[in-house]
Amino acid sequence: MHTGITIENLSKNFGDTAAISDVSLVVPQSSFTVLLGPSGCGKSTLLRLISGLETPCAGRIWIDGKHVENLPANARNLSMVFQSYALFPHLNVAENILFGLQVRKVPKAEQAARLQKTAGMMGLEKLLSRRPSQLSGGQQQRVALARAVIAERPICLMDEPLSNLDAKLRAEMRREIRDLQKNLGLTMVYVTHDQVEAITMADQVVLLNNGAVEQVATPGQMYDQPATTFAARFIGTPAMNLIKADTLNAHSQTIWPEGVIIGVRPEDVSVGITGVSARVTAVEYLGADRLLTCQIGPEALIARISARDQLPGDGQILLKWPATSQHLFDANSGQRFNNNQTN
Amino acid sequence: MKRTTIHAWLMLLPAMTLLVAFTHYPAIKTIIASFWTTGRGRRESQFAGLDNYAKLLGDDVFWQVLGNNLIYAAITIPVSIALAISMALFVNKKLLGRSAVRMAYFTPTVLPLIAVANIWLFFYTPGFGLIDQIRGLFGLPEQNWMGSPSTALYTMMAVTIWKEAGFFMIFYLAALQAISPSLYEAAEIEGAPRWAVFRRITLPLLMPTTLFVSVNAVINAFRMIDHIFTMTGGGPNNASSLLLFYIYEVAFRQWNTAYAATLTVVMLVILAALAIGQFFFLDRKVHYK
Known part of the structure; x- marks a missing residue:
């Protein structure tokens, strides 16, 4: 049985508009898959369908060989990093990171151990008692990552996590996220509209256009052999x-x-x-x-x-x-x- | 004096005249009056020192209305805040006819308290009032809610809660809409149960609103007495009388203005202490953006 994520003929409409139409896709286990496309192409919707924050109109999703279309988000064994970070403004860094473990009633001693490990990994030890408003954009981003990592779930979804950072920090975080994914063996699904991010980070790029898959390929293949004129124009600066x-x-x-x-x-x-x-x-x-x-x-x-x-x-x-x-x-x-x- | 200083004073003058004439002067005059006796036709007002305050300590009615007012505040404030939050949570959801429901909740706020009091008079009237008619369906006897000392104060509380909850709901609704939906989504991914989401996210993020609303509610609990005039007149036997209503009676029914001034000073001190206390007590628990 295939592990990772498998999507078959997935569709999602909002009213009369089709956000996702008939998408089929395989995300191999422990791979870094980037959902790439211009704004409004349905990449965020696809991610939210995988996460369970949205329910599909048609099609099937398997996670680790299990049907999940009808499972709630928390039963899908995945974590998520939001574009706006979604940090709780009234909780300090430690409380933010531990939120999930606390509501799932993980024993206190284990919480403390995992917090120490995760905070160490993300370089947040000295910031644990700060509020999100007292952190820089990059630090907030790290807290959001730590909150996803501490859950120790095999799948991590990221929705444009770097779009609020400046160019230098973005390049740094790209490397950090990639290293994190490799070291922890995470199955990562990462949404971006930035083709540079896609090409530098991905094992597999899924190019979306108008809610449909344009091409699925490694960054190299997509650059060397674009399947369509859309793919040709989207990848590379200046464009083909x-x-x-x-x-x-x-x-x-x-x-x-x-x-x-x-x-x-x-x-x-x-x-x-x-x-x-x-x-x-x-x-x-x-x-x-x-x-x-x-x-x-x-x-x-x-x-x-x-x-x-x-x-x-x-x-x-x-x-x-x-x-x-x-x-x-x-x-x-x-x-x-x-x-x-x-x- | 320099020209600019004169200009500055001239600019301040219109606002200052109004403030001094209608706020500062009466306030100071009240404090002074509380140390003098009430002037009668044949006897001039005389300096009385703390006599008025001594009288107040021995005044059973004062202690009764103060007690009433504290019970009144202790019940109406938490109940109307809790109701306001529940109503705001309800109308913040996607539901059919949402704006109609919101408007319905807000209607009591728009109505003058006197009109509200008249509506409730009809509810409470023994025999043919709404409540007794419903009780009649179940074969229960008539009940004079406003006329019995054990229930009169509670009938006044019901009116206040009915009127205030909708007003506070508007503030909570605005605060709820300012909370980013992605916070709830993050909690959903973590598998937080509904109650945990409310207790750990919604409620703390509503705290600034709760502080604002509770300070207002405390002031209103001492300030709004229109319905007592219309409905019970403070009776029976002062059972539904509140501090401000008692002050009115002392000042304008008994014409004992000096003693009324004393009561007013005491009320202002209590209100100021409560407001300052709330800020200090709640401020530590409030997260501001």
Whole structure:
């Protein structure tokens, strides 16, 4: 029997709007799975369905091989970290962390031992008697994590836990959460709209769009082989260039098949003596690299080139990229063509 | 004097005139009057020292109305607060016709106390009042609720609770809506039973409101006496009389203004002590954001 979380044909409507439609998904045990997508794509709803804070309209959820759709949240053997941290403002750090153990009537001695262990792990020993309002954002985040960790439940759900932190702290916490998950062997389901977070932390990324799964893959696969134009555009900064075959055909000697969208990542584009003719409209200097914004007929393309490369003064250049690093998508459905050797 | 100082005084003057004329001067005058005898037609008011206060200590009626007032406060305040919290919790849920229920709970607050008193007069009237009619259905005898010394004070309490609970509910409702739903969700994930959620989360987060409401309730318990005028007139035999009602009777029925001033000073001291006590006692237990 499969452990971890299995979701089958899950749907959830709010009134007439479908928040989640027919989602199937497997979250392997002890893996770090990120639910990624733009706001309103249903990723938080999916997490709340797993947690039991929302009940699905259709479909099934298994946790460790058990049906849980009809179980209340606390019977699903999971912990959760909220976007707003949901710390109890009138309780101090120790009371906040111990809240769950206290209401579950865990013996006092065990509570104290687990508090000491968890607080030590999260670096909160000196803050135990403070109120949440006396803590910084990062410290509050740690208390929220500690509250989830002390429950010693095998599954941990996180809803955009880093979105209220500044960039530096966010990078630090990313690493800490990842280490925590590995050391404790947690099955983590993590919601974010930040593709950098997803790529740096996840074992498995689940990309959602309009309440449906767009692609499930490792971060590497998702970057190298996006399944759809949506996935191609969502992962990577700057995003992958997507250009219609017609436009390229009009500006180069190579012929691309009709009805195809060609995707190419900015770092794969280089300036050459043959290729697609383009006009540079803007140059953004990044130190080691430069981002060229180029115009190919009506469409724009971004190329990331070494800052040392010389550019012609008139801005007219020829762009090329290796055939192996180009992605072909169906112009109508947005789906990837797997046979990629077209030119 | 500098120009700016004169300007400042001129700016203060309108508000200060009103305050001094209607608040400060009467208050000080009351305190002074409590040390003098009441002036009668033939005999001028004379300095009496603490005579009025000595008389007060030996005044059985004073002790009776003070006792009444304490029982009245001790019962109406906790009961109306408990009712207010329960009603607020109830109408804070998603339920059909929620705004109608909220409005119904708030209606007694909108009505003048005199009107409320008239409604309750009808409830209590022996024989054909609502309560006796219902009792009649079960074959129970008529009961003169307001006319018997053992129940008169409690009939007044029922009116007060009925009127105050809805008003306090509004404050609790506002406080409940300020509590983030994610706190309840966090408690749900932890498997906290309902009672634990209420005792450990809701109630402590309502404490600032409870402090505010209880200070107001204490003041109202000593201040609101309209229904006593309309319903019992303090009777029978002072059984339903409260401190302020007694002060009114002494001042404007017996025209013993000096003694009424003495009673007023005592009441103000009690109220001030209660309010300060509440702040000190509850403040330690109150969490402010």
